[in-house]
Structure formats: C-alpha cells, structure tokens
Amino acid sequence: MSATVPSKEDIVAEFRRRSIIQAACHVFGEKGFEAATVDAIAEAARVAKGTVYLYYASKQAIYDAVFASGMAEIERLIGEQLAAAGSARAAIAAFVTVRAEYFQQHPDFFRVYVAEIARLVAASPESRGACQAALDRQTRALQKVMEKAVAAGEVRPVDPEAAALAVFDMSKGLIGRRLLLGTRGGSHKDITFLTDLIWSGLKPARGQKK
Amino acid sequence: MSATVPSKEDIVAEFRRRSIIQAACHVFGEKGFEAATVDAIAEAARVAKGTVYLYYASKQAIYDAVFASGMAEIERLIGEQLAAAGSARAAIAAFVTVRAEYFQQHPDFFRVYVAEIARLVAASPESRGACQAALDRQTRALQKVMEKAVAAGEVRPVDPEAAALAVFDMSKGLIGRRLLLGTRGGSHKDITFLTDLIWSGLKPARGQKK
DNA sequence: TGATAAAATGACCAGACAGTCAGTCAAGTG
C-alpha cells in the first residue's frame, strides 16, 4: 500500500494527459480517426507534437484513451441513476435520460462513440473485446432492471435482454437525431414518448397473470 | 426521347462500373473510407488503378456511387413490401424484415452504411444533403403507414414520425447485433419480438376510442 | 492484313502524415 502524496510532477503529468485527451476528443470527433492528425491534436492541446508522444505511445493509444475515459464516465452515471430509480418505469426513463444528456453535453464524444460502434461492426471478432465489453456492461445494467420487473410481474414476461437492447437502440437513435437537428436541451418530449412507448409495450395485458 | 439500344460499349462500361462498385463496397466495408486504398479496390475489381479512374473521377466518387446504389436498392424493396402489406402490423414487420434481410445478405454494405451514418452525425449541416434525404425517404414510407393506422384507429394516437423512427432505430440495432454475432439466417425470433413489442406499445388501450 | 482508334495499364509524382531525436531552456540544487 504505497499511498504516497502525488508529487508536483504527477499533477503536471495528469494535467497534460487530460488536456491531450480533451483536445483529441474534439479533433477525433470532428474528423474521425484516420483524418485526424496528431499535429492537430497537439495544436488543440497547446503542446508540441513531441510532447504528445511523451504521454501516449501512438495515435491509436490516444484514441483508445479517449474512448475508454468517456465510456467509464457514462457507465458510472448509468450505475448511479439506475440505483436511484424507484420503479422499472423510472429506471427506463433514467437510462434514456442519462445517455441523452451526457451525449448532448459531449457531442464530440458522441461522434467518437458512434464511429467506434461502426468500426465494431466491421472489426474482426478478436479485436472486438474492450469496446464490446463496455457496451455490454451498460445494457446489462438495464437488463437487470428488466429481469426484476418481469419477476415482480411489473411487466409482462418478455426476454429482458432483448427489451434492454431495444431501449438502448432507441435511445441511441434519439441522441443522434438531437445532435443532427441541433436541439438545445429543453424539450424532453421525445424521451417521454420513448419511455411511454416502451412501457406500453411492456406492461402486462389487462387482467393477465404471472 | 432518345431511346437508343444500348451499344456494346455501353454494356462493357456498365459491367466495369458494376465490378468496381462491388469491389469497392467490399473494400470500403472492410477498411472504412480512409483506410481503403484505390489500389485495393482496383485489385479486387481485377483491373489496373488507371482503369478505375476511367470510370470514376475520384475515390470519393466511387464511395458515393457505392452508397447511392445500395440505398436505392433498399428503398425499392421497402416500397414494394410496404405496398404489399395488408395491415399496419404487417407493414411494421415487413419494414424490419426487409432491412434485416437486405443487410444480412450484404454485410459489406451494412458496414458502409453504418459508417456513413456515423459520418452524418459529425458532418456539417450543408454536406448532409443526399445521405439524410435517402434516410428520410425510408422512414417517411413507414411514417405514412403509421399515419393511416392512427387515422383508422388501428393504433392509439401517437406521433407517427416518432413511432416510425423508433422502429427504424430498433431495426438498425437488431441488424448490427446479428452481424456481430454472425447469426446465420434462420431464427426470426428477434424480429417477431421487436414487432410484438412495438405493436403492444402502439395498440389502443382496451376500450379506448378514437 | 494493316491502319486506326479506343481501352487498359502501371510506373511515377507530389503531398501528407506518423513518429523520431538532437537541441533548448526553465527550474531546481549545492
């Protein structure tokens, strides 16, 4: 247990890493992985190109760090909100809302995210690992909620995984459209519609048992 | 009206264009736009690089042609199937099925498609044009079906556009997952689930009027 | 068959970019 106080060097290094990640998220989001240049990232981070390579071994390593950091943040938020939700319906609404709001506040990362999902579809099975795992953890959190709701008879007996994935897909589409249309915050009408739609689809038929 | 019979030259030119588009779809699907090389496309089409440039002005032009040709095909299929469907429920099922089957039979194009949608989110508003229009035509076809169903009281009074987009998003997610998991044809369980889910969410509450 | 035109080829070029490394300089140390 070496709980040393972070030295000044550590602080500076942490600051640099953060700056580079932020700058890289912006550049990757705007241009995509291939078209983004390390020069542009360095400029956006206000350091020389050589400095970037002091903190990250390659362009790919920068990209990986950007993706991992964003996904970790979202995962944390989803975990918090699902734990706080009182009912299955509230959990669904929270899941959609958290994702929508996070991505709306970080449009650059949303672009990185969408591009990465696209890459996932084209990728070879073995290189899929980390990204797929991060996605799985997100949907599995929602899936757990669905399982409980089915067991409690709160929703009709559907496949919890399929239902969770459906919510996931719809929220992704919703976010994409919001960013395309440039909708600024406000109107939660679409989130409400989506939650209602899925809830109507899930609730037990009147009088239905088990 | 110059209805000339296609000459032999036209036939050969048409054949070359097709070969190049097919080869390009494969290469773009595997590597993405930037990482794909014109050399690789030429090799896959079994022609020299110079020949590719006899038929298309640039790498971008090849890509555009690939995307346009695939989207036109899907649009045609959707139009046919929606026209043939007897009910709103059947139309929803047909919409999902057509897209799922087309993309499953053309996984390369699906990758191009997904990457292009990702690019759309990052793109500047003015460069969005053609791609967005193609997508709009697809969802609008389904939206029309929804409008009629709402008017007929076949489904409860929801926003037809939002409902159509929800179906669209879910079918896209479903296709992506099928390709990721490498599901071979067969099992339509997921399509059935999805159709049921959305239908339960849409049908009028028991006893509800108008 | 020989002449002419059209189509196809692939070596070549220019520009761009990831990654390197010799040199700079500000902060710390005795």
Add this chain to the structure above:
DNA sequence: CACTTGACTGACTGTCTGGTCATTTTATCA
C-alpha cells in the same frame, strides 16, 4: 552563481497513397 536535469520542442525522415499520363494492348474496320 555554476551546473545539472529532464520536460518540451519542432524540423526532419521514411512511408504511403490519390491521382496522372506515356505507353502498350485490344478491338474495329476498310
């Protein structure tokens, strides 16, 4: 103040690739 250290810099290099075009091959026809 003289000296050391190491974070930082940015010019440079090797490689790669989109696009060109002089040359070769193939098809057409008199």
